[in-house]
Amino acid sequence: MIRILLRYIILFVLTLLVLAGLSFSLAYLFPGDVLANLTGITAQNEMQRAALAQQFHLDSGYIVQFYHYLKNLLTGNWGYSFISGMPLSEEVRLALPATIELATYAMLLAIVIGIPVGCYAGLRSYTAADYTINSASMIGYSFPVFWLALLFILMFSLEWNIAPLSGRISLLFEVPPKTGFILIDILFADNINRLLAFRDALHHLMLPTLAISVISIASMVRITRRSVIEVKNKPFVAAARTRGLSQGQIFYRHILRNALLPILPLMAIQITTLITNAMIVETLFSWPGIGNWLIQAIYQRDYPALRIGMLAVAFMVVTLTILIDLFNRVIDPSREKYERVAV
Amino acid sequence: MPMLDIKNLTLEIDNGTSRVKALDRVNLTIKSGEIRALVGESGSGKSLIVAAISGALPDQFYLTADRMDWNGESLLSMSSEQRREIMRRDIAVVFQNPISALDPSATLGEQLEESIPAELVEGKWFWQRRKSRRKAAISTVHKVGIKHHRNYLNAYPHQIPTDIGQKFMIAMALISQPKLLIVDDPTRGMETTTKTQVLKLLTRLNQTRSLSILFISHDLLAISSMAHTMTVLYCGQSVESGRMKMLRKRPLHPYTKALLDSAPSFRHDLPPKSILPNMDGTIPSLKHVPIGCRLGPRCPRAQKDCVITPAVRRIHDHTYSCHFPLHMEKL
Numbered sequence: 001m002i003r004i005l006l007r008y009i010i011l012f013v014l015t016l017l018v019l020a021g022l023s024f025s026l027a028y029l030f031p032g033d034v035l036a037n038l039t040g041i042t043a044q045n046e047m048q049r050a051a052l053a054q055q056f057h058l059d060s061g062y063i064v065q066f067y068h069y070l071k072n073l074l075t076g077n078w079g080y081s082f083i084s085g086m087p088l089s090e091e092v093r094l095a096l097p098a099t100i101e102l103a104t105y106a107m108l109l110a111i112v113i114g115i116p117v118g119c120y121a122g123l124r125s126y127t128a129a130d131y132t133i134n135s136a137s138m139i140g141y142s143f144p145v146f147w148l149a150l151l152f153i154l155m156f157s158l159e160w161n162i163a164p165l166s167g168r169i170s171l172l173f174e175v176p177p178k179t180g181f182i183l184i185d186i187l188f189a190d191n192i193n194r195l196l197a198f199r200d201a202l203h204h205l206m207l208p209t210l211a212i213s214v215i216s217i218a219s220m221v222r223i224t225r226r227s228v229i230e231v232k233n234k235p236f237v238a239a240a241r242t243r244g245l246s247q248g249q250i251f252y253r254h255i256l257r258n259a260l261l262p263i264l265p266l267m268a269i270q271i272t273t274l275i276t277n278a279m280i281v282e283t284l285f286s287w288p289g290i291g292n293w294l295i296q297a298i299y300q301r302d303y304p305a306l307r308i309g310m311l312a313v314a315f316m317v318v319t320l321t322i323l324i325d326l327f328n329r330v331i332d333p334s335r336e337k338y339e340r341v342a343v
Numbered sequence: 344m345p346m347l348d349i350k351n352l353t354l355e356i357d358n359g360t361s362r363v364k365a366l367d368r369v370n371l372t373i374k375s376g377e378i379r380a381l382v383g384e385s386g387s388g389k390s391l392i393v394a395a396i397s398g399a400l401p402d403q404f405y406l407t408a409d410r411m412d413w414n415g416e417s418l419l420s421m422s423s424e425q426r427r428e429i430m431r432r433d434i435a436v437v438f439q440n441p442i443s444a445l446d447p448s449a450t451l452g453e454q455l456e457e458s459i460p461a462e463l464v465e466g467k468w469f470w471q472r473r474k475s476r477r478k479a480a481i482s483t484v485h486k487v488g489i490k491h492h493r494n495y496l497n498a499y500p501h502q503i504p505t506d507i508g509q510k511f512m513i514a515m516a517l518i519s520q521p522k523l524l525i526v527d528d529p530t531r532g533m534e535t536t537t538k539t540q541v542l543k544l545l546t547r548l549n550q551t552r553s554l555s556i557l558f559i560s561h562d563l564l565a566i567s568s569m570a571h572t573m574t575v576l577y578c579g580q581s582v583e584s585g586r587m588k589m590l591r592k593r594p595l596h597p598y599t600k601a602l603l604d605s606a607p608s609f610r611h612d613l614p615p616k617s618i619l620p621n622m623d624g625t626i627p628s629l630k631h632v633p634i635g636c637r638l639g640p641r642c643p644r645a646q647k648d649c650v651i652t653p654a655v656r657r658i659h660d661h662t663y664s665c666h667f668p669l670h671m672e673k674l
């Protein structure tokens with residue numbers, strides 16, 4: 001177990017190093033002054049410029065520069081935004097949780113709806129119910145997310161007026177960002193009607209979450225269905241049937257667990273799609289998340305923000321993927337067999 | 344009255360374009376307290392019979408039979424709930440490949456304990472019942488010859504050797520105290536001492552609890568030492584069936600004779616280094632089954648009439664399906 005953990009940690013650190021290297025090289029690849037790209041501060045005079053160059057060791061070789069870049073990254077000195085002049089660490093700290101929040105709710109929705117529906121379709125495989133669910137999930141999976149989000153805005157916001165068009169919460173409520181997750185922040189906020197604020201936030205959350213989760217639910221249904229059908233035809237299920245176990249016992253004790261095990265690593269792959277979709281949807285709903293923030297940075301040629309934004313998103317995806325894989329390793333008993341010596 | 348009575352069991356496999364008869368009018372009866380051996384080459388349909396009796400057939404298999412009775416009740420016409428009840432209490436099956444027949448994500452102990460029928464568990468509260476289940480599991484595991492139950496009850500199927508898995512399958516079958524035990528090649532992959540142990544266990548259960556056993560194996564020596572009656576299967580047809588002694592002394596069907604002759608342990612008169620007699624050719628694949636008697640093309644006694652499927656003939660409790668049987672002059 002310790003060896004597995006160590007292997008994952010090494011993998012994690014190496015991947016992050018490559019990503020950091022990439023983000024460091026961006027400072028050179030972006031047009032403009034390297035020092036300005038790296039720090040986000042445009043030097044006003046020679047003295048300030050010399051001081052900054054000294055701090056980032058720009059006169060030394062690339063390796064030394066990279067080493068100091070890493071050191072700055074780890075201490076939280078990520079540079080400043082060209083546009084707002086705010087420290088980037090502060091901006092990312094505000095934007096990233098908003099995206100994570102959106103993606104988490106979409107994922108939860110996908111799990112809560114997708115897995116039971118997928119199981120049902122798998123158990124009733126090749127019947128009318130199964131074909132209906134399968135085609136519905138195919139249609140849901142084929143929707144382009146930006147178009148679906150626009151459609152939702154058109155229908156729910158403009159036509160029927162049951163959901164707000166954009167933003168995270170009505171401007172009437174002042175919620176100080178503490179954790180960055182709006183639903184949690186509301187609970188900590190003072191001087192507002194928490195219940196009303198909560199309902200308002202949920203209203204705002206509804207459309208973007210739905211838009212993202214349609215695709216996630218559809219793919220979850222398909223993965224689960226496939227997996228259940230596969231497990232259903234395994235010999236041990238037939239053997240359990242000959243032992244006279246009931247359908248329910250067979251499903252809950254033998255099919256479900258074996259079907260869910262291969263779903264987990266596939267979920268890790270889904271996360272990338274999910275976050276990409278979340279970033280696209282954010283721009284459409286003016287959701288103050290990292291996707292929206294990055295798009296703004298691109299429009300405004302905010303190179304330091306792009307550099308750090310890329311690193312932050314990549315860090316999040318890599319961490320989640322590796323964590324899910326590790327979790328799967330821990331709970332799947334048959335995966336430890338690689339450690340055993342074959343006689 | 345026989346316990347399990349199967350007459351003219353036909354199993355057809357739909358391969359998209361046509362239907363192939365994988366089992367062609369097989370007859371099989373098992374009396375209470377009897378050990379019946381079912382022998383035949385690989386691919387003769389032995390495991391299909393097991394699947395047909397236990398109801399574990401895939402969807403594209405079509406089963407028809409004139410009679411398939413369990414203690415006078417028809418297995419074919421009863422509801423799936425009744426069928427399940429019979430499988431739970433009366434019939435137990437040990438499958439050929441133990442590792443794939445065990446759930447890879449559950450420990451062996453869990454799987455063994457879930458096979459115990461609820462009415463055999465003592466106690467009223469769940470902790471008493473859990474204790475009773477554990478006790479039953481441990482004693483059954485000891486009975487089949489697994490000494491270190493601590494190591495194995497908490498192990499997962501991929502962690503155990505095949506012979507332990509095989510014994511575990513037997514334990515799982517025995518724990519519901521069945522009346523009929525169907526064992527599909529239970530001693531495969533075991534070394535001689537373990538094999539003897541398992542065979543002794545089966546014989547003892549047969550004698551003490553009058554457990555009926557349908558014993559499917561390639562091991563003719565083991566069969567002849569423990570079975571009372573034998574049914575010989577060739578390419579999905581039951582060719583001969585009768586008491587073990589009669590079959591060994593005077594096989595009527597040419598295939599039975601060839602099968603017994605091919606086992607050196609039965610041939611005390613076989614001179615050293617002589618060629619072991621065997622039948623030419625191999626068992627035909629299901630796509631190219633001959634018409635009539637399926638042994639026809641390989642049979643040394645085949646004649647023109649063999650293209651018509653021979654009817655089942657009976658001499659006392661010895662049945663055979665052959666137009667030109669052996670040893671008739673002696674009868």
